[in-house]
Amino acid sequence: MSPKDSTAATRAALLEAARVEFAAKGVAGARVDTIAERAGVNKERIYGHFGSKEKLFDAVVVTALDQVTEAVSMPGKDAADYVGRLYDYYREHPDLVRLLMWEALHYGGEKLLPGQERRVDKCGRKTVSLAEGLGREPSPQVARTMLMLIGMAMWPTAMPQLNRIFLGADGAADHDAMRDSVLEFVRAALD
Amino acid sequence: MSPKDSTAATRAALLEAARVEFAAKGVAGARVDTIAERAGVNKERIYGHFGSKEKLFDAVVVTALDQVTEAVSMPGKDAADYVGRLYDYYREHPDLVRLLMWEALHYGGEKLLPGQERRVDKCGRKTVSLAEGLGREPSPQVARTMLMLIGMAMWPTAMPQLNRIFLGADGAADHDAMRDSVLEFVRAALD
DNA sequence: ACGGTAGCCAACCAACTAGTTGGATGTCAA
């Protein structure tokens, strides 16, 4: 393997290992030694590639968001269908939801992560797509609707303890019913 | 102050200091020394009263939830109004939202906190109240709706970075507009 | 062939941390 490939492979292994650890434990709870061991790489390489534990976390969040943008296409004409696809993606990738929650708690709305302009741009295009699907002009109102749709899709995955409390263990496990309820709610709200 | 009052005062001071620290930093990020210092109490008293850092966290979450139940009454006849009141409460008490998020991340849906049966019971009564307000029988469907309403109320406070990204700094700061959008969405969904 | 450098490593370090310990003080019941 050429040095360039070796470097890229080390970086990729660290990002993947870090993603697992940060999703599970958050920034403060994650252990750098654990990340390095899981990646099969020396701990010093974390500092060589990323500079610090927190910057590694930043890189993980940015990378993860790129992946969801790739995986779930634009809202399009059927906003409820979009929410359903998003809901499914979050259900299948709870680590992404958890990373966003850790990010929210760790930074609040204060810090713009590296590449945040790209993130803003991508999300802006989602709002444009939603506006088109609703037969409206892009506007702050449509942006807020976009935000609420994402919340509807993410909430059940984000707060499992509330599912348990309100729905009971069986109800919490009935994801199809939850999905149907979310879509019904969204369809009713948008019509 | 009698010993009984002194003990109660120590415990209350620790809970309040812990609430601040856990809301800000989570379980792994919080520092026991910081909690003790903020409470003006010796660190050993944390272990004397609560047993461990994690049990202190549990006590904080339980206490905080008792407070929101006291502060925001039942859904009643106007579900959208209820969502508005809840939205306002979460806006004014972001530490509660953060505690719930830390709880979600730390435990997932796996652990039932002490007194969870009371919590389940209280939340169940909310579902009953919502059902009455909607002119329906209590059911899993209504419970899911209850969950979604709470999510609608909490989401903007929970994920400030998404507000920034979708709405921009100015849009994120326009809480009245956000509140109006949430209520409009909810009213449309429930009618 | 050789010098410079990138990428990597094992070992280290200084600071931090949750939890414990031995003892002091005040209260209370006998």
Next chain:
DNA sequence: TTGACATCCAACTAGTTGGTTGGCTACCGT
């Protein structure tokens, strides 16, 4: 008055942790 005990404290402990250091190896350009 005295012994037991609850509540509290300062100091301690053993382990942990993010980050650093000195050095090695392989690659590359001259």
